Amino acid sequence: MGVETEFGVVAYDGSRQVLTPEEIARYLFRPVVAEHRSSNVFTSNASRLYLDVGSHPEYATAECDSLSQLLAYDKAGERIYHALSQQCDEALHNDGFSGATFLFKNNVDSRGNSYGAHENYLISRELALKSFGQQLLPFLITRQLICGAGKIAGGKFLISQRADQVWEGVSSATTRTRPMINTRDEPHGDSHRFRRMHVIVGDSNMSEPTFALKVGSTLLVIEMLEAGFDLPDMELADPISHIRDIAADPTGATQLNLAAGGTVTALEVQQRTLEAATRWLEQRPDEGTPNEEMARVVELWHRVLDAIAAQDFSGVDTEIDWVIKRKLLTQFKDRLGCDWDHPKLAQIDLTYHDIHPQRGLFSVLQRKGLAKRWISDAAIESAVNRPPATTRAAVRGKFLDAVREAGLAHNVDWVHLKVNRPEPRTVELQDPFANEDRHAADLISWVRAQEG
Numbered sequence: 001m002g003v004e005t006e007f008g009v010v011a012y013d014g015s016r017q018v019l020t021p022e023e024i025a026r027y028l029f030r031p032v033v034a035e036h037r038s039s040n041v042f043t044s045n046a047s048r049l050y051l052d053v054g055s056h057p058e059y060a061t062a063e064c065d066s067l068s069q070l071l072a073y074d075k076a077g078e079r080i081y082h083a084l085s086q087q088c089d090e091a092l093h094n095d096g097f098s099g100a101t102f103l104f105k106n107n108v109d110s111r112g113n114s115y116g117a118h119e120n121y122l123i124s125r126e127l128a129l130k131s132f133g134q135q136l137l138p139f140l141i142t143r144q145l146i147c148g149a150g151k152i153a154g155g156k157f158l159i160s161q162r163a164d165q166v167w168e169g170v171s172s173a174t175t176r177t178r179p180m181i182n183t184r185d186e187p188h189g190d191s192h193r194f195r196r197m198h199v200i201v202g203d204s205n206m207s208e209p210t211f212a213l214k215v216g217s218t219l220l221v222i223e224m225l226e227a228g229f230d231l232p233d234m235e236l237a238d239p240i241s242h243i244r245d246i247a248a249d250p251t252g253a254t255q256l257n258l259a260a261g262g263t264v265t266a267l268e269v270q271q272r273t274l275e276a277a278t279r280w281l282e283q284r285p286d287e288g289t290p291n292e293e294m295a296r297v298v299e300l301w302h303r304v305l306d307a308i309a310a311q312d313f314s315g316v317d318t319e320i321d322w323v324i325k326r327k328l329l330t331q332f333k334d335r336l337g338c339d340w341d342h343p344k345l346a347q348i349d350l351t352y353h354d355i356h357p358q359r360g361l362f363s364v365l366q367r368k369g370l371a372k373r374w375i376s377d378a379a380i381e382s383a384v385n386r387p388p389a390t391t392r393a394a395v396r397g398k399f400l401d402a403v404r405e406a407g408l409a410h411n412v413d414w415v416h417l418k419v420n421r422p423e424p425r426t427v428e429l430q431d432p433f434a435n436e437d438r439h440a441a442d443l444i445s446w447v448r449a450q451e452g
Helices: 020-026 028-036 068-094 129-142 210-227 239-247 265-283 291-310 322-335 343-351 361-367 377-385 394-408 438-450
Strands: 002-006 008-014 040-043 048-052 056-060 100-102 117-124 152-153 156-158 168-171 181-182 193-199 254-256 261-264 410-412 416-419 423-428
Touching: 002 068, 008 020, 008 056, 020 028, 020 056, 020 100, 028 048, 028 156, 068 377, 117 210, 129 181, 129 193, 129 210, 129 239, 129 254, 129 438, 152 343, 156 361, 181 239, 210 265, 239 254, 239 343, 254 361, 261 265, 265 291, 265 410, 322 343, 361 416, 377 416, 394 410, 394 416, 394 438, 416 438, 423 438
Parallel strands: 168 181
Antiparallel strands: 002 056, 002 117, 008 100, 040 048, 048 056, 117 193, 152 156, 181 193, 254 261, 410 416, 416 423
């Protein structure tokens, strides 16, 4: 599994914007282009760093096989981009510009433009992705209740940033209609064995426990579907028609029409799914993410749904992004005696997502103990420079170290390792779970020999 995060980028001198986002993005990637002659590269931790359409800096984690590992590599992306932003500030000042670069890990800018937080899950080729996705939709459409990032829009607080931006359930489109699940067939591995399920409905998360709950709960549901486990039938008549209503209703009481007739509330969908996940955990094979960590996910999931049912969020107001943010904004709203459309609240909403470790509002809350942790700083720091040791990324990382030390022209993608000169040599890594490969080892040995 892996996640892709697009960041918002801007530079300000006080309230004045310095240059355009496109120009700032080019400054941001100057060191990358100078070192690699490209703005689309794989880093030393085997993750992908690049400029996406619309000049959004993007980071795609290396392949991970456990929840905490994935979280560490997601957070490593924030640190990698923060380091680039510091170099960007220096370059701007050297060129006579004042101000500072801001990178936001959120999903919508002040003009309503949206950028994504995508999740990728490896599933079996034997599964029919479209029908598999349809079974996931009731869970995904209501998942925002437990892991939304929250935002102010239209004079009110919404629990999700992405709910306004998706228009279909399952589709091969990406930008034209923005489905919840994209079915474009890009397995990034052996296409006879694997498919990639590309989920594009989730919010970017600052909170570690929220990220863990988002991905961990989804993993559990995918595992249950793959295993044919007894899940309640909650197929919805028109899933996408409800997604914005749920975002505006933190009580979870939004009524959803079932395909078989009758209704169910958004909260009930989550509660019934959680009941199944709790039963699944009792017999789940202890593979990938350890059962001990999945038990943490289920325990937090229980507490969040209990909080929604009781409308008492004191037990989760340091763990769930939209709850943390709403509490903070409400305190300022009450202090100012204003409505939700006050510009000060909009500023706080945005600053929550600033990835700067000293300046960003979420980082301030975390240092004060008002936002809980799931993993350690040491795990994140290790993930900045080292690839995951348990997946294909470990091989890619060794190859990158070798060719860069040898100064050899090369190309790398998720599957291929290629040396271009002095003679072309290519190795394919078709199994994302294999952290060793004989052919890759031979190629790396050959590369090392070129250094002499």
